[in-house]
Amino acid sequence: MTQALGRVVATERKPNTPHEFHFWTALDSPVGIGTIVRVDGRRPVNGQIPRVYGIVTEGFSYTDLVTPLHDVMSHDGAPESAGFASAERAEIRLYSAAVLRQIPEEPLQPVPMGDVFLALEEDVNIALRMDGYLRDGSNTGIPIGVYRAGGTDATIFLDADFLVGPEAAHLNITGVSGLATKTSAVEWLLSSLFAHFPDSRGSIAAVCFNVKGPDLCFLDLPGKLDDGDRALYDKMGVPARPFENVHYYAPYAARGYALNTLRSNEALAHNVTPLTWGLREVLQYAEVLLNRDDIDAKADALIDFITRSVIDQSFTDPMLSRAHVVQSFADLEDWFRDVLRGLENGNKESWRTHHVATIRKVRNRLSNISVRCAGLVTDSGPVSDLPFGEFEDRATYVVDVANLEEDAQDLIFARVVSKLREHLERRDLGVKHVVVFVDELNKYAPGDGPDTYVRKMLLDIAERGRYLGLVLFSAQQFRSQGHKRVVGNSGTSVFGRMDPDELAAPGYAVLSPATRTKLATLEKGQLMIRHPHFTQPIFVRFPRPAVMAGRLGAEQFPQGGExxxxxxxxxxxxxxxxxxxxxxxxxxxxxxxxxxxxxxxxxxxxxxxxxxxxxxxxxLPKRITQSVQARPQVAALRGGRGDDPYGAAR
Amino acid sequence: MIWSKRGISVSIDALRAIQSLLPDAEIVQSDAPADDSYGGAYGEAPCIAAAECVEGRTLRAHRVVGEPEVRFAGFLDGIQRARIECHRNGVPIVEGRVAAAIRVRVNRRFTTWGHRIPIVSRRLYMPLVFLQCEGRTEIDGFDIVDTSYDDRTKALVSRHPGALRAVAFERVGRDRDEAERNLAELWCSAGDAEPLFIDGGISGSGRVASASCAVGVIKSHQTLFADGDALEVVMSLRRGERSSVFAPPSTRRHSVISWYLRLRDPRGHDAMFGLVRIEASVGGDVASRANEISRWVLAEAAPLSLPDSRWDRMAYGIRDCEQFLRAIA
Incomplete structure (x- = not known):
């Protein structure tokens, strides 16, 4: 039995309620904001001594001073003399705590007076209702971090059914850049997920979009860990090693033959595959690249006609000069040219109900795509894609779009996610669940701005993905600026160190001022977690990911040149x-x-x-070998005359 | 205890106890009447008493030599609360509470001495003769103190409600003195007791009055032990000055030495501002002892005991003790 570290107090001005209580502690107690405590009541309710679990959300400290002026007078206005005072003033540490759980849960009563204890590991499990999903035989816990307070080290688990589905799903991470919040947390969480995702729930893979710098470019290389990190890995039962099965995909650079990725060092090329798409792959997602002004009903109809009746088949028309088999942007350009020539020659304004202006506009826009997405979209080149249908369990597929133009990024994102969805619907992706990690959600699914194809798709994943096994792990710097339904549908929310301006947004009003202050000053490696099972946010510590940091990787494996x-x-x-x-x-x-x-x-x-x-x-196509034949000897027309070039006259 | 609608604290359990004995007693819901409403205060009247100077022939001012020195290890104080809970035909029934504690200083913070349970008592002070229930010593767990007779004269107290109230209140005060005395004796009985700051005089107990560790600091000056020029000397003491040591008359009390000490600059204040009288045991070089103890007391001038109205004379340790007792009693 541990010693009590505080006592519940309640006054008329600050009464206890079923959801909040107050307690004081000794001045040197290890209690702080985020500490989980247990209150043991004194009187039984329905024959059971009530136990209340709470998390500290606010702290107060004050002395018996009525006004600061009294302290000034105490020391004759000389602060340096305060250290020589014979005694310290009486002082209190008063804390407010939000109730996490009451046992018994009925009748729900205000928190009773009682002794306050630091929560032990088993208390934490009960307080956060983790006991419900950590049972032997039906353990669906995924370690997210370690809760530390006083001498207590307790692993905090997320429920896989509420992280990956089907009960709830999706995870959203918010935090300022550069403080090991977003990318590091996702890398760590994916390691944990791969290590602990229960076999009974099927297979799982991850598709990560590397949207900036070298963040995700070295997931298969070991990183630097200290003893503290290793202790955390051991505590949570996650192997401290890099991802074992990682596949990288990157398009070519716009000019040249090198891949457009920071992982282009020759030593790391073994698992990097080019990502190149042709006409068919792109035309399905033309909407992504064409804005609303481009795609009116007429243009949409023509694109649909091309997709259905022209692509990948022999197309003939009396107006055209020849039969066309359109398989690439180059073929499509030939086809358009032939159509327009036919219209001009026949002095017609429309062909198959499509007006010549519409045809010209669609030609212009589509032909432009291969230029705007150069390196990704080939005019006539081969197609290289993610292995849809052959995804492997516990594999990570990284698509590096960091160096691409926005249009190309949108196209890749839209097509990859759509393909994932299609295959998951058909249950033929190769795995049962896919985690899609998207950084910079503010950019792809902003709260305001035009309703883009990408945003609609993200919204669709957020609202319906969990039934398919398509799980969105998203991250952004400013949660308040993300689309409300995308972030709101995330069953689990993770917060790293936050920008104070962001914390001033109305969405954070539910947090106490002390909790907000703690969020604004979180150390590296600390997170605040909200999860459906936790009635209050919990602060945890997580280890550095066991993979090579992006910057370090970029230094050790410099990008290969052109x-x-x-x-x-x-x-x-x-x-x-x-x-x-x-x-x-x-x-x-x-x-x-x-x-x-x-x-x-x-x-x-x-x-x-x-x-x-x-x-x-x-x-390679066979080339006709050209043999070089000896030049035939040609007889002189007229015989020479000695050395005289002018032919001396006779 | 609960709060009545008029904001006055009422002891429900005490009232129940009284009504079990005197069902027709009327509950008093108002605050205690002003002292003069009964025709005179029950405290002592201000007076001047002669005292023998034991440091030189005449009482004069001495500057305390040396820096203030933090030496007091403990602070002893007591509190009392007396209230007329009800009356029967004008005969007041008083509930009295007394408590006393020693607060020791550990790392500049105060805690209760030895973590012992402080002395706390609640009694009913009743003139049993006038209430026709002589012989009762207890009701429902409350000890009864019979206030029918004057302790000194053993005569029946006047039926005047004011006189009865005064006797009851005085008994409460005496119970408080006794509680303080018991604690002080306990402290002083330790072989190597460290200096104890006692709020009030120490001459009430022979063991305490003779203990070199006990220092009494008196804040109120109902009786001044100086007259004529000596009184002028006392009234004009400046900050950090003490009077010569004198021996207060010990008719009913034990012998101690005493002197006045000015803790704070009185300029702009009344003559008693920051003035305390110190009592210590007899023995040794009185001048050097007075100087040494004065340095200890001066060290307790900060932090201030504000917002207490007696902050100019009250050590913070004593205020802490009072606050502690008010919280528990």
């Missing part, structure tokens, strides 16, 4: 087969066109053959 086609192909192939040499690749490429080479490379990488170089050679 390379020639030969070297780019060599690097890509060598990542699959270390026996491939640059000379062999150069010999294979020879005088082939760039497009042919890239197409062969993409096919090779997609097929993942054992004989990488052989397949690459085989996929």
């Amino acid at each position: 390379v020639s086609l030969d070297v780019a192909v060599y690097r890509s192939l060598r990542a699959r087969d270390s026996s491939v040499t640059l000379q062999a690749v150069e010999d294979a490429i020879g005088l082939h066109d760039e497009g042919d080479v890239l197409r062969a490379l993409a096919v090779t990488l997609k097929e993942r053959p054992s004989d990488v170089l052989g397949v690459f050679r085989a996929r």
